[in-house]
Amino acid sequence: MAEVLEEHGTDRWNFSHLPEVVVFAECRDDVVTVMKFANERGIPVTTRGAGVGYVGGCVPVEGGIALSVARMKSVVEIMPEDGVVVTQPGVILKDLQDAVSDLGWYYPPDPASLNECSIGGNLATNAGGPRCLKYGVTKNYVLGLEVVLASGEILHIGGRCHKNKTGFDLLHLFVGSEGMLGVITEATLRIIPHPQTRAMLTATFPEFVDAAAAVQALLNAGHLPSALEITDEFTLKAARAYLGENSLRPGKAHLIVEIDGRAKAVASELKELEEVINGVGALSIEFHADEEACEQVWQLRRDFSYSLRATGLTKLNEDIVVPRSKLVELAAFAAGLEE
Amino acid sequence: MAEVLEEHGTDRWNFSHLPEVVVFAECRDDVVTVMKFANERGIPVTTRGAGVGYVGGCVPVEGGIALSVARMKSVVEIMPEDGVVVTQPGVILKDLQDAVSDLGWYYPPDPASLNECSIGGNLATNAGGPRCLKYGVTKNYVLGLEVVLASGEILHIGGRCHKNKTGFDLLHLFVGSEGMLGVITEATLRIIPHPQTRAMLTATFPEFVDAAAAVQALLNAGHLPSALEITDEFTLKAARAYLGENSLRPGKAHLIVEIDGRAKAVASELKELEEVINGVGALSIEFHADEEACEQVWQLRRDFSYSLRATGLTKLNEDIVVPRSKLVELAAFAAGLEE
Numbered sequence: 001m002a003e004v005l006e007e008h009g010t011d012r013w014n015f016s017h018l019p020e021v022v023v024f025a026e027c028r029d030d031v032v033t034v035m036k037f038a039n040e041r042g043i044p045v046t047t048r049g050a051g052v053g054y055v056g057g058c059v060p061v062e063g064g065i066a067l068s069v070a071r072m073k074s075v076v077e078i079m080p081e082d083g084v085v086v087t088q089p090g091v092i093l094k095d096l097q098d099a100v101s102d103l104g105w106y107y108p109p110d111p112a113s114l115n116e117c118s119i120g121g122n123l124a125t126n127a128g129g130p131r132c133l134k135y136g137v138t139k140n141y142v143l144g145l146e147v148v149l150a151s152g153e154i155l156h157i158g159g160r161c162h163k164n165k166t167g168f169d170l171l172h173l174f175v176g177s178e179g180m181l182g183v184i185t186e187a188t189l190r191i192i193p194h195p196q197t198r199a200m201l202t203a204t205f206p207e208f209v210d211a212a213a214a215v216q217a218l219l220n221a222g223h224l225p226s227a228l229e230i231t232d233e234f235t236l237k238a239a240r241a242y243l244g245e246n247s248l249r250p251g252k253a254h255l256i257v258e259i260d261g262r263a264k265a266v267a268s269e270l271k272e273l274e275e276v277i278n279g280v281g282a283l284s285i286e287f288h289a290d291e292e293a294c295e296q297v298w299q300l301r302r303d304f305s306y307s308l309r310a311t312g313l314t315k316l317n318e319d320i321v322v323p324r325s326k327l328v329e330l331a332a333f334a335a336g337l338e339e
Numbered sequence: 340m341a342e343v344l345e346e347h348g349t350d351r352w353n354f355s356h357l358p359e360v361v362v363f364a365e366c367r368d369d370v371v372t373v374m375k376f377a378n379e380r381g382i383p384v385t386t387r388g389a390g391v392g393y394v395g396g397c398v399p400v401e402g403g404i405a406l407s408v409a410r411m412k413s414v415v416e417i418m419p420e421d422g423v424v425v426t427q428p429g430v431i432l433k434d435l436q437d438a439v440s441d442l443g444w445y446y447p448p449d450p451a452s453l454n455e456c457s458i459g460g461n462l463a464t465n466a467g468g469p470r471c472l473k474y475g476v477t478k479n480y481v482l483g484l485e486v487v488l489a490s491g492e493i494l495h496i497g498g499r500c501h502k503n504k505t506g507f508d509l510l511h512l513f514v515g516s517e518g519m520l521g522v523i524t525e526a527t528l529r530i531i532p533h534p535q536t537r538a539m540l541t542a543t544f545p546e547f548v549d550a551a552a553a554v555q556a557l558l559n560a561g562h563l564p565s566a567l568e569i570t571d572e573f574t575l576k577a578a579r580a581y582l583g584e585n586s587l588r589p590g591k592a593h594l595i596v597e598i599d600g601r602a603k604a605v606a607s608e609l610k611e612l613e614e615v616i617n618g619v620g621a622l623s624i625e626f627h628a629d630e631e632a633c634e635q636v637w638q639l640r641r642d643f644s645y646s647l648r649a650t651g652l653t654k655l656n657e658d659i660v661v662p663r664s665k666l667v668e669l670a671a672f673a674a675g676l677e678e
Contacts, residue, residue, distance in 0.1 A: 081555055081664035104559060126504040137502065139511075140479060161660040163476065165465040165515050172478075172511050176504050193561045216420055220443060222532045222601075262561075262611065265604025272601065321500040325420035 008066040011053045013317075019046065019066035026071050028148065028185040034067055035183065036152035045150075047179040049089060049121035052113050054317040057125065057178050067183065069120050075099050076186065084143065084160045086188050089120025093127075106194040108135035112302075123184050126176030130227035130258070139175045144188035147174055147181070160188050195260035198226060199270050200288035200297055203277050204251025208232055208331045211253035214280045215324070218257065221276050223269065227258040232331055234338060235304050242307035247300070249284035256301065258294060347405040350392045352656075358385065358405035365410050367487065367524040373406055374522065375491035384489075386518040388428060388460035391452050393656045396464065396517050406522065408459050414438050415525065423482065423499045425527050428459025432466075445533040447474035451641075462523050465515030469566035469597070478514045483527035486513055486520070499527050534599035537565060538609055539627035539636055542616050543590025547571055547670045550592035553619045554666070557596065560615050562608065566597040571670055573677060574643050581646035586639070588623035595640065597633060 010016035025031045038045045044064030051058050051070075060066045073090035080103055087096055093114045100107050110129035111117055117127070123145075128137030144158035158164065158171040174181055205211045211230045218225070231239075231254040240248060248254060257277075259269050270287060277285055288294050308315050322330050349355035364370045377384045383403030390397050390409075399405045412429035419442055426435055432453045439446050449468035450456055456466070462484075467476030483497035497503065497510040513520055544550045550569045557564070570578075570593040579587060587593060596616075598608055609626060616624055627633050647654050661669050 079664065080559060082662040083558070084662070104561060126508075128502055128504070132502050136475070136479065137504065139504075139508070140475065160662050162663070163467055163471050163660050165467070165476065165478075167515075168520075169465075169478070169511055169515055172508055176506075176508055181507075193558045193563050195563075196561045219422070219532045220419060222443060222535050224532050224534075261600065261604060262608050264607040265600060268603040269601050321502050323421040323423070323499050324501070325418065 005066075008048060008051070008068060009060060011051050011056060011058050013054045013056060015056045015059055017059055017061045017063065019060040020063050022066045022068060024068050024071050028072075028146065028154070031067065031069070031148045031183050031185050032152045032154065034065060035148055035150060038065055039150055039152060045183075047120070047124070047183050049118035049124070050092065050113075050116055052116050053121065053125065058121070069183070069185070070118065072120075072185065073118075078103060078105075078191075080105050080191070082160055083162060083191055084188055085191050086160075086186065087119050088186060089118060089123070089184050091119050093117050093119060093122060100191050101194055104194050105191040107141065107189060107191050109138045109141060119187060119189075120184055123175055123187060124177065124179050130229055130256075133228055134224050134226045134260075139172055141190045142171060142175050142187060143190050145171060145174055145184055146186035148183045148185055150182065154185075155182065158188065162190055195226070195262075197263045197266055198258055198260035198291060198294050199266045200259070200294045201257045201270060201273050201277065201285060202288065202297060203255045203257075203282040203285045204249045205253040205255065205280075205282055206251060208253040209328045210281055211255045212327045212331075214255055214277050214282065215327070217280050218273060218276045221272070223257075223259070223273060223276070225257050226260040227256065229256040229301065230254070230327070231256075231301075231304060232334070234335070235308060238307040238311050239300075239304050242310045243300075243303055249286070251283045255282075256297060344405075347387060347390070347407065348399065350390050350395060350397050352393045352395060354395045354398055356398055356400045356402065358399040359402050361405045361407060363407050363410050367411075367485065367493070370406065370408070370487045370522050370524055371491045371493065373404060374487055374489060377404055378489055378491060384522075386459070386463070386522050388457035388463070389431065389452075389455055391455050392460065392464065397460070408522070408524070409457065411459075411524065412457075417442060417444075417530075419444050419530070421499055422501060422530055423527055424530050425499075425525065426458050427525060428457060428462070428523050430458050432456050432458060432461060439530050440533055443533050444530040446480065446528060446530050448477045448480060458526060458528075459523055462514055462526060463516065463518050469568055472567055473563050473565045473599075478511055480529045481510065481514050481526060482529050484510060484513055484523055485525035487522045487524055489521065493524075494521065497527065501529055534565070534601075536602045536605055537597055537599035537630060537633050538605045539598070539633045540596045540609060540612050540616065540624060541627065541636060542594045542596075542621040542624045543588045544592040544594065544619075544621055545590060547592040548667045549620055550594045551666045551670075553594055553616050553621065554663070556619050557612060557615045560611070562596075562598070562612060562615070564596050565599040566595065568595040568640065569593070569666070570595075570640075570643060571673070573674070574647060577646040577650050578643050581649045582639075582642055588625070590622045594621075595636060 008022045009018040044062035046060035048058040048068045069089045072088040076086040078085045111127040147155040233252040347361045348357040383401035385399035387397040387407045408428045411427040415425040417424045449470045450466040486494040572591040
């Protein structure tokens with residue numbers, strides 16, 4: 001009992017506040033009952049999905065009820081004919097993506113926690129990942145929502161049409177609202193045809209500024225990668241210390257360029273990308289020709305995270321955004337903070 | 340004077356109501372002045388862009404002030420390094436797209452009126468066109484807005500980062516709000532690398548249901564076209580009567596499949612598409628290998644519109660949406676209405 005309270009009083013960060021009680025909703029009507037009960041009595045309610053956030057969003061700082069939707073974990077319907085999946089909020093993102101991709105379809109949003117985060121949390125935080133460059137964030141895939149308001153009223157907003165623009169956009173107001181406007185009990189999400197394959201080019205550069213120049217050059221050459229990531233010198237040092245000096249080619253910046261599409265298209269684009277990347281002075285270029293090879297690189301990328309922890313320094317996960325042209329300035333600023 | 344009032348009392352449809360006065364705002368502060376003046380006196384204000392809508396959105400049904408932003412037509416800034424264009428609301432969509440594409444960049448939303456509609460109207464109506472299948476509608480490209488509220492207060496919402504998810508999404512509440520929440524005086528829009536080329540496959544089918552099956556088949560095979568359009572039997576009859584029997588291959592349904600991307604990728608995907616389309620029993624297939632050939636097909640498509648007018652029947656433009664699986668049912672329903 002104490003363990004359950006404790007578990008629902010925190011997330012992946014180190015901040016915690018115990019709820020008075022944890023309620024495990026198993027259906028929408030459970031949520032309605034809780035909200036009516038709490039609303040009439042002025043009891044705080046903090047909704048919780050998988051609880052794997054890093055910013056305290058699901059921590060019940062006011063005490064009261066921790067309302068878990070983790071048991072509402074059914075994929076209600078997958079309908080490729082409409083390009084739609086209907087899901088409960090407790091479904092783990094990876095499970096949803098797998099179910100959809102088994103039918104040859106694709107739900108692109110890819111936060112780093114995709115193996116353990118739930119759709120409800122994705123909606124509450126408008127989650128996105130590296131693929132957002134080409135595919136956008138969670139919001140771009142939300143077609144309809146069923147929401148229980150603080151009063152216990154049930155709201156159905158949006159629908160299942162991909163193009164639906166009538167009236168004020170209340171639907172997307174709920175996405176990213178961090179549970180403050182209501183409890184999402186069902187979501188209708190857009191799915192798209194699954195790209196046939198993906199491939200990757202990785203490169204190292206003398207300096208961060210060269211990797212940033214490579215990003216600008218390849219976008220300017222008309223390429224829209226499915227993912228782009230630059231790793232800075234500090235992280236590379238940690239990775240070489242943790243994974244071995246030869247785990248990464250020499251260089252002070254590392255760039256991942258992932259593309260997807262038809263198999264033949266991807267192969268020829270990879271060659272075009274090589275030319276662009278060589279043109280901005282890469283120290284080394286490697287190719288990763290298929291899904292499996294790409295996954296190995298992403299695994300390496302995740303190992304960077306463990307490498308940073310292994311430095312013994314305190315690691316805080318915080319996402320920040322800057323306009324693309326400010327990347328170099330940002331890296332210089334961050335390097336300055338190290339001193 | 341009377342002409343100016345009349346011109347600003349209607350749109351492209353046949354409904355009209357005269358304003359008492361037309362104000363041509365030339366900058367944001369003009370808009371502020373008008374809104375303060377009108378708000379203090381309870382005078383209705385109807386904002387107007389290019390005035391080329393078909394549903395009366397810019398018709399000043401309450402009289403009062405027609406507030407035109409047509410003279411606010413500067414593209415303020417194009418910055419590919421940030422993937423951003425900043426524009427005033429009176430800029431014509433085509434001019435914006437051309438300015439961006441001259442630099443090798445792309446602003447995808449493509450309502451049929453793109454040669455004459457303005458960005459302000461696009462934002463007010465959340466405009467979209469055939470490309471929304473792959474690229475989404477106007478909303479997906481809005482990063483930041485400057486809005487003058489009814490009170491005359493100036494609101495700056497959003498910014499210029501492509502991924503920016505902090506706080507309630509008031510930004511997108513304004514997109515598609517039909518001028519009812521405020522007057523948009525500046526917009527920061529997302530641009531993406533321009534696809535290298537595009538190409539097209541057109542096909543005719545025995546029946547509408549076959550063309551709809553082709554759409555499902557090609558999406559299920561993992562293709563995500565940049566545009567898809569089906570034309571029904573009634574329209575094809577009108578087109579053959581107006582443009583000549585040989586303007587179109589035989590068949591009761593016509594399908595346009597446009598794809599875009601790298602030149603080599605597009606060429607090989609076209610062959611894959613041919614196989615899929617043949618597999619569902621097309622009567623004829625034609626290829627259109629480059630931008631110019633694609634534009635010829637879109638011109639033919641626009642001629643369909645004139646063909647319908649030439650039938651002598653009253654033509655009402657109305658957009659409707661249904662889930663993709665209901666296309667056949669919709670066509671049958673529409674055919675039923677003809678009787």
